Amino acid sequence: MTAPDGGAKPALRDDLLEPEVNHDPYPFFARLREEDPVHYSEAHRGWLVSRYDDVAAALVDPRLSSDRVRPLLEKLPEERRRTAGPVMELISEWMVVTDPPAHTRLRKLATKAFHPRKFVAMEGRIRELVDQSIDEFVASGERDLVAGIAFPLPATVISELIGAPIEDAERFKDWSQDLALVAFGAGGEVRADRHARAEASIEEMLDYFGDLIESERRQPGGGNLIADLVAGDDDDVLSDEEIKGMCALFLFAGHETTTTTITSAVKLLIENPDQMEILRGDPKAAGKTVEEVLRVEGAIKVLHRWVIEDVELRGKRIEAGERVLLLPAAANRDPEKFVDPDRFDITRSPNPHLGFGKGIHACIGAMLARIEMRVAVAAIVERLPGLRFAEPEPTFEWAPSLAARALTTLEVEHDA
Numbered sequence: 059m060t061a062p063d064g065g066a067k068p069a070l071r072d073d074l075l076e077p078e079v080n081h082d083p084y085p086f087f088a089r090l091r092e093e094d095p096v097h098y099s100e101a102h103r104g105w106l107v108s109r110y111d112d113v114a115a116a117l118v119d120p121r122l123s124s125d126r127v128r129p130l131l132e133k134l135p136e137e138r139r140r141t142a143g144p145v146m147e148l149i150s151e152w153m154v155v156t157d158p159p160a161h162t163r164l165r166k167l168a169t170k171a172f173h174p175r176k177f178v179a180m181e182g183r184i185r186e187l188v189d190q191s192i193d194e195f196v197a198s199g200e201r202d203l204v205a206g207i208a209f210p211l212p213a214t215v216i217s218e219l220i221g222a223p224i225e226d227a228e229r230f231k232d233w234s235q236d237l238a239l240v241a242f243g244a245g246g247e248v249r250a251d252r253h254a255r256a257e258a259s260i261e262e263m264l265d266y267f268g269d270l271i272e273s274e275r276r277q278p279g280g281g282n283l284i285a286d287l288v289a290g291d292d293d294d295v296l297s298d299e300e301i302k303g304m305c306a307l308f309l310f311a312g313h314e315t316t317t318t319t320i321t322s323a324v325k326l327l328i329e330n331p332d333q334m335e336i337l338r339g340d341p342k343a344a345g346k347t348v349e350e351v352l353r354v355e356g357a358i359k360v361l362h363r364w365v366i367e368d369v370e371l372r373g374k375r376i377e378a379g380e381r382v383l384l385l386p387a388a389a390n391r392d393p394e395k396f397v398d399p400d401r402f403d404i405t406r407s408p409n410p411h412l413g414f415g416k417g418i419h420a421c422i423g424a425m426l427a428r429i430e431m432r433v434a435v436a437a438i439v440e441r442l443p444g445l446r447f448a449e450p451e452p453t454f455e456w457a458p459s460l461a462a463r464a465l466t467t468l469e470v471e472h473d474a
């Protein structure tokens with residue numbers, strides 16, 4: 059391979075967890091799209107798929123299965139299965155890691171609980187929660203926007219939707235972090251006792267959901283998410299275990315992703331003062347701003363699938379039993395699909411990004427997330443004039459993660 063300047067290009071490094079790539083994956087994604095859009099990665103023992111059309115098609119291809127936790131669970135040594143057992147069992151039942159017909163059933167019952175009306179009705183309350191955390195952020199002199207504003211919001215919102223008393227919102231934040239520790243496998247550096255503590259805390263969370271379910275059964279009509287899940291539909295109901303699992307999934311799937319996107323929105327707006335100006339002049343542009351953030355700095359870099367029937371992709375034969383890593387973060391910057399794809403442009407329209415996935419597993423919480431993010435981003439920009447990076451300019455720390463694109467902190471200053 060020869061570079062445009064005549065020099066030899068370095069070989070394509072393909073480990074997404076390499077610190078340099080984790081910090082800024084986009085040059086690597088650009089090379090993948092151009093040089094080897096369906097690339098076998100030794101590091102990940104799977105196929106990296108990076109072009110928009112391929113990722114979009116793969117997300118609706120039934121030969122690519124989402125059932126990816128149960129096979130791992132079945133391979134776990136007996137000893138590990140006993141310790142990780144109940145939590146891994148729970149995760150393996152999540153609809154996000156099931157295929158039809160199990161997925162179809164769970165999704166139908168969950169959709170009933172995720173009625174858009176509910177979220178629209180909650181917008182005022184979300185605004186109140188955002189205003190409250192901005193008040194506290196300003197009064198405390200706190201600089202980290204993640205800890206002060208972006209992190210607390212989604213867990214509080216989901217705890218209220220589930221029907222938990224307000225004083226328990228704090229516990230949801232802890233549970234969510236512990237859930238991430240277990241669901242993401244929590245790497246080697248995490249000590250075993252921390253892992254075990256996380257599992258104990260998740261057991262506590264499941265008992266807590268169990269109590270809410272019981273109280274809904276005793277006195278039906280709570281009007282919250284648990285009530286909808288308990289009620290089921292005309293032909294089917296969820297078991298208590300399934301309801302607990304679903305609540306845990308909603309907390310897990312909706313927390314870090316929403317936090318991250320709010321944080322990335324603020325980072326991108328500070329880096330692009332012209333776009334910040336547009337938004338300050340037209341707060342209604344917050345919705346489109348959020349879509350553009352989901353495109354250029356989406357919270358999910360990788361979506362895993364297992365091939366269950368041989369497929370051919372751009373001339374490459376991928377066999378049943380192999381793993382595919384779909385890269386929405388690469389697809390969303392594909393120049394074949396988006397003009398000037400690396401440019402952050404909050405007026406971009408249309409913006410058919412894949413930040414919420416596509417097909418049967420497309421994010422069920424997208425509407426709720428969009429409201430939370432739109433309200434938060436608009437309020438942050440409106441209420442924190444002179445918003446800028448703290449001095450000295452922070453070195454941005456991206457969580458070392460294969461799947462997630464998440465800033466761990468974002469230190470800012472403002473003139474409020």
Ligand code: HEM
Nearest residue numbers: 153154308311312315316319357414415419421422423427
């Ligand atoms: C910015 C915020 C969010 C982003 C970027 C995001 C992204 C995604 C993506 C990419 C998927 C597809 C997964 C796949 O195909 O394997 C997904 C699925 C899902 N999301 Fe979200 N999500 C967000 C917020 C939320 C929220 C707030 C909730 C719930 C409260 C939620 C609940 C779910 C669930 C339950 C699924 C699985 C759906 C299924 O398997 O049918 N998400 N999300």
